[in-house]
Amino acid sequence: MHIDHAATASERRAGIIAVASCLPEREVTSGRLQESVAAASGLPLPPRVLERVTGIVSRRAVADGEYASTLAVRAARTALERAGLAPHDLDLLVFASATRDMAEPATAHVVQAALGSRAHALDVTNACNSFVNGIDTARAMILAGRARRALVVTGETPSRAVRHAPSGAGQLRDGFAGYTFGDAGAAVVLEAVERGGIVDVDTETHSEHWRVGGIPGGGSRHPRGDEHTYFRGDGGELRAVFEKVGTSVLDRMRRRTGLDWDDFRHVLVHQVTVPYLDRFVELTGVPRDRLVVTVPTLGNMASATLGVQLDRVHAGLRPGDRLLFVGLGGGVSIMTMVWEKA
Incomplete structure (x- = not known):
């Protein structure tokens, strides 16, 4: 941690x-x-x-x-x-x-x-x-x-x-x-x-799960061969890992900053599937109206997901509005970032 x-x-x-x-x-x-x-x-x-x-x-x-x-x-x-x-x-x-x-x-x-x-x-x-x-x-x-x-x-x-x-x-x-x-x-x-900006960052990493999913080709283990260029992974196992460890980093952020869900204009979270997003809401208690839902029409955009969500709401933000970024990545890592518009 x-x-x-x-x-x-x-x-x-x-x-x-x-x-x-x-x-x-x-x-x-x-x-x-x-x-x-x-x-x-x-x-x-x-x-x-x-x-x-x-x-x-x-x-x-x-x-x-x-x-x-x-x-x-x-x-x-x-x-x-x-x-x-x-x-x-x-x-x-x-x-x-x-x-x-x-x-x-x-x-x-x-x-x-x-x-x-x-x-x-x-x-x-x-x-x-x-x-x-x-x-x-x-x-x-x-x-x-x-x-x-x-x-x-x-x-x-x-x-x-x-x-x-x-x-x-x-x-x-x-x-x-x-x-x-x-x-x-x-x-x-x-x-x-001088005001606002990125006010809090937290990460949690559980690297023992690095084999759960990924693209194995292109590195020194599998430098050649089309077979290794396809994504492979166990979506159920990856979801189980996030369900087990994913809420603790959010709990720490709320305790440390004193912020609750209503203090955020939007919560930007990495989105894999609609059922996965529903489960995130169920586990964390994040109000659904705080989410910027992109997965039904754009799918899992990997690391670009949060950037696309931010772009969709950025023009409507007012000074002092806070956003919470929640990143979920293979490896496995979880990340939160609190940003306040200046």
Whole structure:
């Protein structure tokens, strides 16, 4: 367990001053996805099983020639425009995503080259918590005096890890969680602020569960072979882990900050399926009207999920409004971040 208090009242804080997101144009319905999987595999799938089990009606998917960096660059340009900044105004660029363009170099350099920035550029990767981890990394660099202004971007294309032609029921079951995936990008600009900003960060990590799910290919264990490029995981086991340990970090946040659910304008939580989100509400007591629900029409967007949700509500926020970010990532890690609009 690691607890990180973002700042005391007398210290400056890092705040989010601009937000943007990017969704690919191509929409893939669960019905169409199920038809293609059934046709490619020859497996007899029950009618509308993908939609009924996940609650996901549709999701977005990148086209040929679109990559993780493509979505990140589009979101980044919009965020910079909304902040009234140029790329050369940045000191730090963090690409924070579960998806990368390639194993090496860091995708941050691909994004930076497209933007024309000269900032210090690096990648941060931690499954679906990558974007929140990237924001926390940028916050720490700003508070340490290492950067004045930072751009954190994500580009997620998990649709490319979906097994569209399982060879049997076993492969279908192992890769079923992949059918929830949707692609998206997001970006935020951070700088030091005198009021509001990121006021609390907390994390909890249970790495003994790292085998529960993931994409094993691309590293030194499985550097080659298409078989290792598909997402594999036990969704039920992963859900059980989060149910067992996920509420404690929320309880600590509420005790430490003195904030209750009614003190937050919105609660942004990583969303895997509709039943999973329903279970989160049941376990935590978070009022459903505080949630920004995206999963039915956009699916599981990996680390971009919270960025897309933030972009959807950001324009309607007033100074003093607080948001709670709740990140859930394979590995397994849970993360909370309290942000107050300046």
